[in-house]
Amino acid sequence: MAVDGFIPFVASGLTVAGMIYIIALLDSQLAVVAIAISPVLYLGARTFNSRLRNQWGDIMHLESSAFSVVQEALSALRVVKAFGQEEREQQRFVRHSSESFSARVRAAWSEGAFDLVIGITTAAGTAAVLFLGIRHVQSGTLTLGELMMVMSYLAQLFGPLASLSEMTARAQRSLASAERAFALLDETHDVVENKNGVPISRASGAVTLQDVCFAYNGDNPVLSDISFAIKPGTRVGIMGMTGGGKSTLVSLLTRFHDPTKGQILLDGVNLRDYKLADLRNQFGIVLQESILFSTSIGENIAYARPGALQHEIMSSSLACRTAMARWWVSVECNYPEDSASGLRSRELF
Incomplete structure (x- = not known):
């Protein structure tokens, strides 16, 4: 959009300004009538742009859901085949795709309605200028040749005005995609790296957990008050039932997550105080x-x-x-x- 839309947008704006100036030199009243459609186009653009952006946002969400179904089915293909659920997964994909298609149809109707508003507005403006221009010709304040020149310039004026309005409407599709991208970029990190982190090249391997607690969503803690110390060179095995927190413990050591309470030390230094890349280079998983x-x-x-x-x-x-x-x-x-x-x-x- 930045490349394909910015230059035509500027060119249309300069064309509009130039045509208004020339029409004003020929007949100031006709120039006022000609630019009177601008507020109508602006209000129409504001009304439809917000609707179109919301509709395209819904379309992006529905398309993501449809692609998620495909990704899930392909990644679990053996399970789907083992239980004979191919038709069920196909129906799930068709349902999500149908919702996306319906949303696209609604967006197309909105764009068509906005194009209709633009067409009616420019036609009404042309008719008003022509009517007033004929009256001026009859009164002798404007020659027929000047009126023809005004109508010619008017066509060049209304064309860029309509293009500006249409480009803002078409831009809503790109803006909806950009909003999803920026929303992802604005997500907070699971762990915050210390800007003044301590570099580490090779750790001796002393690990200490002090009253470590952790819960993924703030509720139902996975680890509660875990404390132990491992000396360098020691081999330690941790056993437990599925869901007991073994993988979570390893994730805390490599700072995929931070403890909700307590601290973990490596060679006597809190893991939060190390540079994140240096810390993770100490582990083989x-x-x-x-x-x-x-x-x-x-x-x-x-x-x-x-x-x-x-x-x-x-x-x-x-x-x-x-x-x-x-x-x-x-x-x-x-x-x-x-x-x-x-x-x-x-x-x-």
Whole structure:
């Protein structure tokens, strides 16, 4: 819009000013009648622009809902097929798409109504100028040639005026999209980084939790008064049932969230006082769900270190396979298949 709309907008504004000046030189009364339609176009634009912006905002929301249905169905395709719910998901998509289509039809009707208002207003203005101009010709204050010149300039005047009004209406579509983008950009961060954060290159690994509490929505705390200390070089395993707060605890260590109460120390320094990027570089995390980016296996392994050498990638791959083999042996020996503590209920720091 900034490129395609700004230059025509300026050109139309300059054309309007020039035509009004020339008509005023020929007949000031006709110039007044000619520009009298401007308030009508302005009021029409204000009335329809707010309606169009709201309608296009609704359209963007409905289209996002339709695309969300597609994304959910594709990401859970095995589940959908396993339970034979393909038709149900298709109906969900059709329902959301139909709502979006209906909203677009309503927006098209509003734009058409505004175009009709513009057409009627400019036609009425042209008729008024022509009627008054004929009277002036009859009275001798204006020649027929000057009237023809005024009508020619009037066509060039009303064209840009109509274009200005139409461009403001068309701009509502872009403004509705921009509002959604700005609303996303204005969202507050989950964690606020200290502008004067302490840099850290390599931590020794002493972790201390002091009366840590956390709740995702302010209610129903996931963690309550958690306190413990881990010395550098110590291996600690945390076990618990699903939903017990193991993943939340790891998220607090890497500052994906901040505790609602208490504090977490790394090498005796509050996590909030470190630079966020430096802090997260101290941790290596294996998530419960495997995620692969659309690139090579080597680049996936070296994701945290894009400049890693080939032999470092191979060493990491071998170490991972060895660790996984040992871990599975440990699981098979210590946690039988019918154990109440499932694989997803254990998390290793």
